[in-house]
Amino acid sequence: MVSLWFGVPVWKCAIKWLLLALAATSASAPLAWTYKSGNYSWAVAVSADGRYVIAGSDDMYTYFFDTKSTDGTPLWSFRSGGYVRDVVISRDGTCAAVSDTHGSIFLFRPLDSFGTPQWEYHSDSSIQALTMSENLGYLAAGDRDGNIYLLSTGQVTNPLVWQNAIPSGVLALYLSESGSLVATATQGGLYFFGNVTSASGSGYAWSFQESTSFPRVAISEDAGYIIAGGSDGYAYAVDRMGQLVDREGVGGGVSALSISDAAHIMIVGSTSGSIRLFSIREQLVRIDSLDTRRPITALDLSANGERIATGNLDGRISMFDGSLAELVWTFEINAIVHSISISSNGQIAAAVGDTGGIYLFDEEAPHRNQSEQDLTPSLVTTVIVTMAVLILGYLVLRKGRVKKIYGAR
Numbered sequence: 001m002v003s004l005w006f007g008v009p010v011w012k013c014a015i016k017w018l019l020l021a022l023a024a025t026s027a028s029a030p031l032a033w034t035y036k037s038g039n040y041s042w043a044v045a046v047s048a049d050g051r052y053v054i055a056g057s058d059d060m061y062t063y064f065f066d067t068k069s070t071d072g073t074p075l076w077s078f079r080s081g082g083y084v085r086d087v088v089i090s091r092d093g094t095c096a097a098v099s100d101t102h103g104s105i106f107l108f109r110p111l112d113s114f115g116t117p118q119w120e121y122h123s124d125s126s127i128q129a130l131t132m133s134e135n136l137g138y139l140a141a142g143d144r145d146g147n148i149y150l151l152s153t154g155q156v157t158n159p160l161v162w163q164n165a166i167p168s169g170v171l172a173l174y175l176s177e178s179g180s181l182v183a184t185a186t187q188g189g190l191y192f193f194g195n196v197t198s199a200s201g202s203g204y205a206w207s208f209q210e211s212t213s214f215p216r217v218a219i220s221e222d223a224g225y226i227i228a229g230g231s232d233g234y235a236y237a238v239d240r241m242g243q244l245v246d247r248e249g250v251g252g253g254v255s256a257l258s259i260s261d262a263a264h265i266m267i268v269g270s271t272s273g274s275i276r277l278f279s280i281r282e283q284l285v286r287i288d289s290l291d292t293r294r295p296i297t298a299l300d301l302s303a304n305g306e307r308i309a310t311g312n313l314d315g316r317i318s319m320f321d322g323s324l325a326e327l328v329w330t331f332e333i334n335a336i337v338h339s340i341s342i343s344s345n346g347q348i349a350a351a352v353g354d355t356g357g358i359y360l361f362d363e364e365a366p367h368r369n370q371s372e373q374d375l376t377p378s379l380v381t382t383v384i385v386t387m388a389v390l391i392l393g394y395l396v397l398r399k400g401r402v403k404k405i406y407g408a409r
Contacts, residue, residue: 029317029331032362033072037061041352042338045089045096048303050343052093052110053350055358056084062098064110067348067360076115080104086130088139091344095153097139099127105141107153119159121151129173129183136179138196142170148183150196164203166191172217180223180240184214190228192242206242216257218266225280227266229254235268235276237284246283250276251291256299256310263305263322269296275310277324288324298340298351307346311337317351317359333357 038059045054046067053065062084063074082102089096089110096108103123108115125143132139132153138161139151146166151159168187175181181193183204188211191204208228214236216229225245228236231253237245252272259266259280265287268276273292279285298311306322315335319328335354342349349361 029319029329030361030363031331032067032360032365033069034360035063035065035072035074035358037063037356037358039083039356040338040354041356041358042083042085043087043098044339044341044350044352044358045087046341046343046348046350047089047093048091048344049093050345050348050364052089052096053341053358053360054087054089054096054098054110055350055352056087056098056100057352057356058083059356060084060100062087062106062108063358064096064108064115065358065360067350067362068365072358072360075110078106078108078115078117080106082126086127088130088132090132090134095132095134097130097132097153099130099141101126103127103143105130105139105149105151107139107151107159118156121149121159123147123149128170131173131175133175133177133179133196135177136197138175138179140173140175140181140196142166142173142183144169146170146185148173148181148193150181161196164193166204166207171213171215174217174219176219176223177221178223180219182217182219182226184217184228186213188213190214190217190226190236190238192226192240208236208238208242208244210236214254216254218257218259220259220280221261227257227259227280229257229268233270233272235266235278235284237280248276248278248284248286250274252295256296258299258301260301260303260305262303265301265305265322267299267301267308269299269310271295273312275299275308275324277308290320290324298337300340300342300349302342302346303344304346307342309340309342309346309349309351311340311351311353313337315353317349317361319346319349319361329361331359331361333359 037057040058043056055063062078080100082100086099099105105121106117123143125145129142137153141149150161168185172184179195183191190208194205212230212232214228218227226238250270251274252270256269273294275290277287295313308320315333317331340351347363351359
């Protein structure tokens with residue numbers, strides 16, 4: 001006779017506990033530090049080398065951090081006139097920019113000016129999107145009225161290079177390192193500006209219209225293809241002439257999108273909780289997929305294509321390998337994850353959320369700090385494993401004794 005707990009054999013319960021404990025142990029997050037801003041935090045960016053982080057909050061402050069800080073104290077902070085919703089940073093952290101809902105765009109030399117902008121440009125409308133081409137030395141910004149601004153990062157004063165417009169408010173914007181600019185509109189449609197260095201006064205070169213809006217957009221570095229994420233649940237691949245190359249369903253409205261040129265892949269997250277990994281060549285080819293059942297609110301793909309970071313509506317931050325096959329670690333912030341960014345090798349990650357928290361994860365130095373969240377499961381895990389081993393040991397001994405008694409008859 002085998003003992004039952006709630007109608008389930010004890011040995012099966014013990015094995016289940018053991019597996020859960022081992023799973024929890026293998027997914028411990030390398031939290032280095034946290035910082036609490038004064039309101040919702042919407043935007044974060046990690047420099048490609050993983051050394052610096054810039055974040056923006058609805059407390060109207062921009063925060064700049066050294067990831068090697070032991071306690072997460074900002075190197076500096078800057079107060080603007082509106083909610084900070086977009087931030088960008090160069091590969092080595094020597095150039096950064098932010099935009100706010102008051103219509104301002106600020107350029108910083110973070111390691112030189114320590115919170116004093118090199119310049120400010122002001123629009124008459126709230127800035128909705130911000131993007132940077134580091135190699136070319138340009139910023140592009142789009143506002144709620146549909147105006148697009150090209151700004152020089154090399155200027156100290158009068159940074160505006162040119163201004164154009166699309167038919168309705170700018171929803172998303174992307175400026176490639178090759179100099180191609182693409183924008184999407186709040187009323188649907190994708191607009192391509194070609195090379196920004198020769199686009200002054202010409203307007204967009206072509207538009208791609210579909211009966212949906214495109215909340216997410218990206219371009220390959222050679223501008224060979226444009227990827228647009230539709231609210232209709234499809235990822236669109238459009239060539240540089242504006243022709244639809246492919247369209248693939250992702251299980252829900254596209255809520256996050258990231259591409260890796262080096263690996264020729266992209267990752268797409270949806271409002272239904274699905275994550276789709278695609279190879280990008282002549283068409284979109286699905287490599288793998290994962291259904292989390294929780295709306296994806298943020299994700300990022302490392303430049304080398306070896307790591308994928310995701311955040312969801314329920315506050316879970318997860319790091320996967322580049323194939324989605326292995327969960328490297330997870331962390332719960334108990335708030336909506338609004339933005340996530342990782343270094344080019346995927347070893348450094350930063351995320352921000354609905355309660356104002358700014359979180360830094362560092363796999364290159366996991367011994368620096370451990371969160372209370374990591375320490376508590378460790379204790380629980382130890383207790384569970386111990387109980388499971390004792391129960392399994394008891395059952396094995398009992399089974400041997402029973403076999404010995406009845407086997408002699």
